[in-house]
Amino acid sequence: MLPKVSMRIILLTIIFVANTGYAFDLSCGGLLAIFKDKRKQVDSYVWVGEKPPQAAFKKHFKLEGELKRHLVIGSTLTRITFEHFQKGALQVPGDQVSASTPEEVALFEKSNYEGKPKEVGKVVVTTDKGQIISSETLIGIDVGVQQYKFNDAIVEIGKTVVKLGQKIQSIELVHTHPFPQFIFVDPAGNQKAVLSSLSKGDVDFAKEISSMAKFVKVTIRAITPEGITYTRSILGGQDVTAGPPKR
Numbered sequence: 001m002l003p004k005v006s007m008r009i010i011l012l013t014i015i016f017v018a019n020t021g022y023a024f025d026l027s028c029g030g031l032l033a034i035f036k037d038k039r040k041q042v043d044s045y046v047w048v049g050e051k052p053p054q055a056a057f058k059k060h061f062k063l064e065g066e067l068k069r070h071l072v073i074g075s076t077l078t079r080i081t082f083e084h085f086q087k088g089a090l091q092v093p094g095d096q097v098s099a100s101t102p103e104e105v106a107l108f109e110k111s112n113y114e115g116k117p118k119e120v121g122k123v124v125v126t127t128d129k130g131q132i133i134s135s136e137t138l139i140g141i142d143v144g145v146q147q148y149k150f151n152d153a154i155v156e157i158g159k160t161v162v163k164l165g166q167k168i169q170s171i172e173l174v175h176t177h178p179f180p181q182f183i184f185v186d187p188a189g190n191q192k193a194v195l196s197s198l199s200k201g202d203v204d205f206a207k208e209i210s211s212m213a214k215f216v217k218v219t220i221r222a223i224t225p226e227g228i229t230y231t232r233s234i235l236g237g238q239d240v241t242a243g244p245p246k247r
């Protein structure tokens, strides 16, 4: 989701180790390497787990310039799975990390991950009578879903809830981060994780919505290609996200 100011969405949680420089791999044709940045090519790396689509992989370089300097051609990149979190090998402080539900996977499939990926989203409201009302799929741009689309969807659902004579009990802001996640190992054997978890802009947006509805639980979720969903919940300005991995 697009933060208001910076227009940046994805918080790439990148743990970099110093002294990892990039050097052209001249063995594969120096001139060609100059004109075509091989660091952005999915085939420049050894993949453990499913190799991601080229366009989705390349987005990382648009979003995170730092990555360019640290990814060394020929590195081994291991796709992240939910098991990494279950085993405690990876953590995202503050986020609840869970396996994506079938509904979340279905929403993710609308992101065109295999082709030209873009973020999509959805608002899901639960009323005080337990009725669940969802918006249509909100189609974003390549690196975000505009916040006004979520705002408009909440207002529209709110009108319906009023007509029903009910109250909003919770609001879920669900969206996708169609960017592959991986761990890479540099030549010195140091590991670095690149995650597509919730951005600060995502969490700030949830807090902003929460500030307008104190007694409504506001949850924001980001669904990723590996079937991992990152969640944060805010109620009355307080972070009420549940703890350890589940499902």
Ligand SMILES: [Zn+2]
Pocket (backbone or CB within 6 Å): 001, 009, 010, 175, 176, 177, 198, 199, 202, 222
């Ligand atoms: Zn986001």
